[in-house]
Amino acid sequence: MLPAPNLDDRRFQDLVDDAKRLVQQRCPTWTDHNVSDPGVTLIEAFAQMVDQLIYRVNRVPDLHYVKFLELIGVELRPPAAARGEVTFWLSAPRPQPITVRAETQVATARTDVADPIVFSTTRELEILPCSFVSAAMQPAGGNAADMTLALAGPQGFRCFSDSPVVGDALLVGLSDAVPHCAVALRLNCRVSGRGVDPRNPPVVWEAATENGWVPCQVDSDDTGGLNKPGDVILHVPGAHQASIIARQRAGWLRCRLVAAEPDQPTYSAPPQILAISAFTVGGTAPTVHAEAINNEIIGQSDGTPAQSFVLQERPVLPSETPAQLTVLHGGREEIWTEVPHFAASGPQDRHFRIDRFAGQVQFGPAVRSADNDVIHYGAVPPAGAVLRLETYLTGGGQSGNVGRGLVRVLKTSVPYVSTVENRIPAIGGAEAESLADAKTRGPLVLRSRGRAVTAEDFEQLALDVAPDAARVHCVADPTDGGIRVLVVPQVASDELGRISRSDLDPREVTLQRIADNLDARRLVGTRLLVQPPDYAWLTAVVSLSCRPLFDPAEVRAEVLRALYRLYHPLVGGPDGTGWPFGRSAQSHEVHAALARIPGVDMAREVSAALFPAEAFTGKRGAATQRIDIAPTALIYSFEHQVRVRK
Numbered sequence: 001m002l003p004a005p006n007l008d009d010r011r012f013q014d015l016v017d018d019a020k021r022l023v024q025q026r027c028p029t030w031t032d033h034n035v036s037d038p039g040v041t042l043i044e045a046f047a048q049m050v051d052q053l054i055y056r057v058n059r060v061p062d063l064h065y066v067k068f069l070e071l072i073g074v075e076l077r078p079p080a081a082a083r084g085e086v087t088f089w090l091s092a093p094r095p096q097p098i099t100v101r102a103e104t105q106v107a108t109a110r111t112d113v114a115d116p117i118v119f120s121t122t123r124e125l126e127i128l129p130c131s132f133v134s135a136a137m138q139p140a141g142g143n144a145a146d147m148t149l150a151l152a153g154p155q156g157f158r159c160f161s162d163s164p165v166v167g168d169a170l171l172v173g174l175s176d177a178v179p180h181c182a183v184a185l186r187l188n189c190r191v192s193g194r195g196v197d198p199r200n201p202p203v204v205w206e207a208a209t210e211n212g213w214v215p216c217q218v219d220s221d222d223t224g225g226l227n228k229p230g231d232v233i234l235h236v237p238g239a240h241q242a243s244i245i246a247r248q249r250a251g252w253l254r255c256r257l258v259a260a261e262p263d264q265p266t267y268s269a270p271p272q273i274l275a276i277s278a279f280t281v282g283g284t285a286p287t288v289h290a291e292a293i294n295n296e297i298i299g300q301s302d303g304t305p306a307q308s309f310v311l312q313e314r315p316v317l318p319s320e321t322p323a324q325l326t327v328l329h330g331g332r333e334e335i336w337t338e339v340p341h342f343a344a345s346g347p348q349d350r351h352f353r354i355d356r357f358a359g360q361v362q363f364g365p366a367v368r369s370a371d372n373d374v375i376h377y378g379a380v381p382p383a384g385a386v387l388r389l390e391t392y393l394t395g396g397g398q399s400g401n402v403g404r405g406l407v408r409v410l411k412t413s414v415p416y417v418s419t420v421e422n423r424i425p426a427i428g429g430a431e432a433e434s435l436a437d438a439k440t441r442g443p444l445v446l447r448s449r450g451r452a453v454t455a456e457d458f459e460q461l462a463l464d465v466a467p468d469a470a471r472v473h474c475v476a477d478p479t480d481g482g483i484r485v486l487v488v489p490q491v492a493s494d495e496l497g498r499i500s501r502s503d504l505d506p507r508e509v510t511l512q513r514i515a516d517n518l519d520a521r522r523l524v525g526t527r528l529l530v531q532p533p534d535y536a537w538l539t540a541v542v543s544l545s546c547r548p549l550f551d552p553a554e555v556r557a558e559v560l561r562a563l564y565r566l567y568h569p570l571v572g573g574p575d576g577t578g579w580p581f582g583r584s585a586q587s588h589e590v591h592a593a594l595a596r597i598p599g600v601d602m603a604r605e606v607s608a609a610l611f612p613a614e615a616f617t618g619k620r621g622a623a624t625q626r627i628d629i630a631p632t633a634l635i636y637s638f639e640h641q642v643r644v645r646k
Contacts, residue, residue, distance in 0.1 A: 140167025173250025289400025314359025
């Protein structure tokens with residue numbers, strides 16, 4: 001890209017110095033050039049005004065540059081909205097379904113320094129009632145046996161085999177399927193499941209679906225590994241379906257014994273179940289950091305091509321489905337469809353497009369050809385027609401990347417719902433593209449022309465359809481020579497800069513959208529894989545001394561912030577744009593980061609060692625001064641440890 005030149009590169013001090021040199025030539029008797037001299041004051045006043053004129057003159061190339069970008073179709077990308085989930089907890093179990101309608105608003109709490117961040121649900125949620133109807137025990141590799149009648153006796157039944165093995169399962173049948181709901185299983189258990197750690201039993205809860213058993217998220221478990229009376233709160237997946245097991249049709253859930261970890265004790269005797277009951281306590285719905293605007297009258301057509309209408313709210317967020325426009329004319333309603341551009345639109349095509357950053361609805365132009373014919377790219381609404389945009393989303397931005405547990409205010413009243421809670425962070429929020437970024441992207445767009453050939457082409461085309469992706473990196477697949485497109489989503493950190501590992505996995509819909517877009521633009525024969533990076537877990541262990549008059553606790557917090565920032569996937573690395581993909585981590589970089597902290601005494605002994613950690617378990621390997629990672633990998637900070645001496 002050719003840099004935009006400065007037509008005049010002089011600044012304020014240059015102008016003052018030039019004027020003083022002219023004074024020496026024209027008025028040699030004027031020898032007092034100090035700033036206190038009234039003549040020098042006049043020189044500086046005029047120099048300041050000329051400096052402002054030069055600044056405006058130098059903006060002319062930028063204006064031309066922006067106009068050229070518009071000619072090749074480059075528009076500023078709109079912001080992306082953070083997405084997450086929120087659980088609606090009932091005040092008490094209800095015998096009838098509770099409906100939480102789409103676009104129900106929830107928010108973070110208002111503080112003295114920040115307004116609440118508002119989210120809207122994206123679909124309707126039915127919180128369905130349920131009850132316990134059947135129980136069964138299924139040995140590993142065997143058939144399920146109905147144990148419902150055994151619960152009527154004083155001894156109940158053993159939920160696993162006499163000598164429990166991996167695969168044994170307790171099955172609980174609900175009166176019906178409860179997709180997206182939170183279910184409480186109230187279990188009366190006898191202390192008989194010996195050998196297990198009640199705080200960490202080797203079991204998983206699963207729900208029956210059309211495609212097999214799917215894991216349930218466990219909100220809480222008070223039973224101590226099925227060894228005492230208590231409740232198990234399960235979040236049932238949306239694919240939950242009623243099925244027939246042990247000749248009983250029910251919405252089945254199961255507790256399955258899995259292989260224990262090396263340091264995790266398992267059952268030596270089966271737990272004893274005396275009674276079971278079940279009821280629904282809540283439900284979970286997806287949310288987006290945006291507000292839905294419905295049925296907005298945007299104006300009245302004058303019948304001319306290339307009309308544009310400004311929406312009441314802007315920017316307009318990207319949507320998974322095209323927007324629809326209703327044209328009301330002569331008592332009839334016509335549905336018009338959104339398109340990304342008018343290049344393929346004919347004179348009869350009822351198409352429109354939305355400039356999402358500017359918040360404008362645009363209709364196709366009419367272009368006069370070389371032989372003086374007028375070509376219409378898209379139909380034109382008839383004169384006098386009223387235009388109504390059915391729905392669009394506005395909002396978004398990085399402020400929507402909030403941590404778990406922060407969305408807890410119900411702004412839209414829902415009967416029988418007492419509290420709300422986001423159990424996972426909201427991710428994917430990004431600010432709108434700046435003009436400087438668009439100017440950098442312009443030459444890449446002109447070079448690629450919508451085709452994915454080079455690594456930069458793949459990265460830019462992926463970002464075009466996924467504004468919720470913070471970073472996209474394209475590398476050659478070392479196994480089969482194909483292309484891997486690695487995607488890191490927009491995420492939020494806590495006060496120390498820590499990020500939950502699960503937050504770094506992009507949404508499946510984002511990965512699929514990128515894959516579909518690149519698949520249509522890649523060269524024939526190019527193998528393509530869109531996925532998150534292979535995260536390499538790392539723990540830094542640092543021991544240092546703090547300088548006098550500094551609080552060791554505050555110094556420790558600052559050191560932790562520096563470590564998490566150094567290896568941060570979005571703002572870390574040597575240039576502050578995220579730790580580079582495939583870049584090794586070395587201990588001397590930790591020393592460099594510590595040297596910038598005022599409270600660290602670098603004159604005394606400072607030790608820093610790096611430890612590779614096993615994925616998800618966090619078990620540390622041997623200490624090293626350098627950790628090499630694959631080209632498709634990215635460093636993930638796992639629980640850095642800092643010891644500060646006085």
